[in-house]
Amino acid sequence: MTNPILVEVMRGAVVESRHRGAVAVADAAGRTVFCLGDIAVPVFPRSAIKALQALPLVEEGAADRYGFGEEELALACASHSGEPAHVAGVESMLAKTGLAVSALRCGVHWPMAQDAAAAAARAGGPSALHNNCSGKHAGFLCLACAMGVDTADYFRPEHPVQSHVRAVLEDLTGVTLDREVCAIDGCSVPTWAMPLGRLAHGFAKFGTGHGLAPQRARAAARLREACARQPWFVAGTGRFCTEIMQRFGRRVFVKTGAEGVYCGALPEQGLGIAVKCDDGAGRAAQAIMAAVIARFLPLDAAARAALEPFIRPVLRNWNGFEVGALRMSEALT
Amino acid sequence: MTNPILVEVMRGAVVESRHRGAVAVADAAGRTVFCLGDIAVPVFPRSAIKALQALPLVEEGAADRYGFGEEELALACASHSGEPAHVAGVESMLAKTGLAVSALRCGVHWPMAQDAAAAAARAGGPSALHNNCSGKHAGFLCLACAMGVDTADYFRPEHPVQSHVRAVLEDLTGVTLDREVCAIDGCSVPTWAMPLGRLAHGFAKFGTGHGLAPQRARAAARLREACARQPWFVAGTGRFCTEIMQRFGRRVFVKTGAEGVYCGALPEQGLGIAVKCDDGAGRAAQAIMAAVIARFLPLDAAARAALEPFIRPVLRNWNGFEVGALRMSEALT
Numbered sequence: 001m002t003n004p005i006l007v008e009v010m011r012g013a014v015v016e017s018r019h020r021g022a023v024a025v026a027d028a029a030g031r032t033v034f035c036l037g038d039i040a041v042p043v044f045p046r047s048a049i050k051a052l053q054a055l056p057l058v059e060e061g062a063a064d065r066y067g068f069g070e071e072e073l074a075l076a077c078a079s080h081s082g083e084p085a086h087v088a089g090v091e092s093m094l095a096k097t098g099l100a101v102s103a104l105r106c107g108v109h110w111p112m113a114q115d116a117a118a119a120a121a122r123a124g125g126p127s128a129l130h131n132n133c134s135g136k137h138a139g140f141l142c143l144a145c146a147m148g149v150d151t152a153d154y155f156r157p158e159h160p161v162q163s164h165v166r167a168v169l170e171d172l173t174g175v176t177l178d179r180e181v182c183a184i185d186g187c188s189v190p191t192w193a194m195p196l197g198r199l200a201h202g203f204a205k206f207g208t209g210h211g212l213a214p215q216r217a218r219a220a221a222r223l224r225e226a227c228a229r230q231p232w233f234v235a236g237t238g239r240f241c242t243e244i245m246q247r248f249g250r251r252v253f254v255k256t257g258a259e260g261v262y263c264g265a266l267p268e269q270g271l272g273i274a275v276k277c278d279d280g281a282g283r284a285a286q287a288i289m290a291a292v293i294a295r296f297l298p299l300d301a302a303a304r305a306a307l308e309p310f311i312r313p314v315l316r317n318w319n320g321f322e323v324g325a326l327r328m329s330e331a332l333t
Numbered sequence: 334m335t336n337p338i339l340v341e342v343m344r345g346a347v348v349e350s351r352h353r354g355a356v357a358v359a360d361a362a363g364r365t366v367f368c369l370g371d372i373a374v375p376v377f378p379r380s381a382i383k384a385l386q387a388l389p390l391v392e393e394g395a396a397d398r399y400g401f402g403e404e405e406l407a408l409a410c411a412s413h414s415g416e417p418a419h420v421a422g423v424e425s426m427l428a429k430t431g432l433a434v435s436a437l438r439c440g441v442h443w444p445m446a447q448d449a450a451a452a453a454a455r456a457g458g459p460s461a462l463h464n465n466c467s468g469k470h471a472g473f474l475c476l477a478c479a480m481g482v483d484t485a486d487y488f489r490p491e492h493p494v495q496s497h498v499r500a501v502l503e504d505l506t507g508v509t510l511d512r513e514v515c516a517i518d519g520c521s522v523p524t525w526a527m528p529l530g531r532l533a534h535g536f537a538k539f540g541t542g543h544g545l546a547p548q549r550a551r552a553a554a555r556l557r558e559a560c561a562r563q564p565w566f567v568a569g570t571g572r573f574c575t576e577i578m579q580r581f582g583r584r585v586f587v588k589t590g591a592e593g594v595y596c597g598a599l600p601e602q603g604l605g606i607a608v609k610c611d612d613g614a615g616r617a618a619q620a621i622m623a624a625v626i627a628r629f630l631p632l633d634a635a636a637r638a639a640l641e642p643f644i645r646p647v648l649r650n651w652n653g654f655e656v657g658a659l660r661m662s663e664a665l666t
Contacts, residue, residue: 280350
């Protein structure tokens with residue numbers, strides 16, 4: 001099936017570009033509450049499931065053993081911007097675990113935040129600490145240490161850490177994640193494609209604890225709490241995930257992933273959300289997630305007004321002139 | 334009509350993302366030689382038509398009056414990476430015209446080239462010279478000086494420079510460019526939406542001179558020659574436009590634009606090409622353009638092999654691991 005156009009990019013009065021995609025909203029019993037497009041086709045969740053990948057770190061007692069605080073738990077769930085406090089937080093995670101920066105196998109990229117990139121340039125270039133996934137990797141390393149397994153190959157699909165993560169993902173989503181749907185993520189850990197509807201179901205379980213074993217439900221609650229209290233560590237200055245969780249706290253969990261994926265949970269409503277933009281466009285996926293939140297979360301006028309610039313963002317050029325806007329599909333408003 | 338999927342983004346063995354789009358190939362008489370998707374819907378050509386926007390600079394004698402060489406003409410047609418010699422070239426254009434950097438109204442952004450961005454960071458940040466459009470803007474300023482009109486508002490639609498550019502675009506494409514299809518580009522000059530088929534026709538005329546007045550045909554030939562001889566100044570190190578024109582010289586003119594647009598010409602074949610990716614993805618538009626060149630330009634085995642990595646690029650992650658590839662539609666191969 002051809003997914004519907006969910007977002008149009010307007011320049012002046014003309015549609016310049018179009019984004020198709022799919023949306024699934026599900027409850028913890030696995031009922032699809034709302035959907036647009038094909039939610040059965042497998043989608044790589046990429047970084048949108050970092051919080052699920054961090055569950056073993058908490059469940060196995062590794063985070064407690066090494067004394068991780070809320071900032072560090074939030075970093076384990078983060079695609080951070082590589083700002084100084086993000087880098088310091090990941091350094092702290094490694095130091096508490098007794099590991100060097102060289103243990104990180106996520107690779108190196110320039111910080112997403114322009115100021116941080118400029119600072120890194122002045123300091124001689126970025127390190128693996130600046131990689132947006134460095135907190136997740138520090139969490140995996142911590143888990144490997146707590147499990148007493150080797151830390152050299154923690155990112156490989158056959159390593160006990162990744163096997164553990166896979167089992168948790170299978171428990172949350174109800175999907176068997178076999179080799180045919182396994183690929184390598186940007187930071188070199190495995191990523192498994194799964195239907196968007198199952199992903200939404202997994203996030204409903206993560207957001208509520210319903211359908212999870214008590215220890216797993218407690219770990220989910222603790223990670224949600226860490227992200228709700230330290231949202232800056234989940235993304236960074238001015239970023240959508242941070243701004244939404246700063247405003248809504250425990251009412252909304254939201255996390256971006258590469259290639260136009262967004263996942264989230266509305267714990268009070270008992271709902272999980274999964275979004276995939278067909279073409280991988282983050283700008284559209286973010287606007288769609290904002291529209292879904294506005295549709296399913298009861299909002300007062302101020303909160304609705306705060307979401308509006310994310311649902312229908314104005315586009316400005318290098319001089320700050322207004323040149324266009326994103327236009328959201330009526331199916332989502 | 335729904336445009337076809339032209340490029341699939343593979344991660345491992347799974348399709349992760351999909352790009353739809355349209356392609357037009359036309360001759361100078363306006364015959365459509367090849368097309369995919371809707372080539373009648375208006376599309377903003379953005380920076381893909383900088384060479385057409387530079388025609389008045391040459392035609393009116395402005396480039397000669399201020400002594401512009403081939404590098405400077407190539408910069409007038411460029412979306413450059415902000416590398417040191419690009420910046421120096423635009424400085425030279427302004428100096429020859431007797432204007433300061435502050436005359437540029439393109440706005441400021443960080444250089445596209447990572448090394449150049451790091452260097453700019455160490456030097457205190459970028460200036461308008463680093464804007465990828467600064468050469469085009471220096472060309473507009475030079476034209477304004479030669480026309481004896483004010484240089485303050487050269488970027489506005491009603492300014493004589495932009496009226497002149499619009500008339501040239503109308504002559505090349507045969508489209509009446511009125512207010513309803515006019516919007517503001519990233520660098521603040523007007524951009525007019527026009528059908529992809531007309532854009533391809535315009536590039537066939539630009540590439541051959543057929544159907545143009547003698548003075549305009551000579552200006553087109555001179556700009557093509559400047560870009561063929563100085564392709565590094567049209568884009569920059571490692572960029573597609575530069576690498577293609579370095580390899581094929583006068584046989585291929587190619588130019589990228591924002592939001593998934595590519596335009597080009599194959600002068601020996603008498604063909605113009607226009608590509609638009611529905612969602613604005615440059616990665617897909619570039620691969621499509623490479624595939625169109627490979628289809629319509631007679632190639633020896635070495636040249637075909639050189640194009641292959643652009644048509645079916647391998648995707649690597651931050652560790653350099655191969656994680657996937659772009660898969661081109663059979664309709665284009």
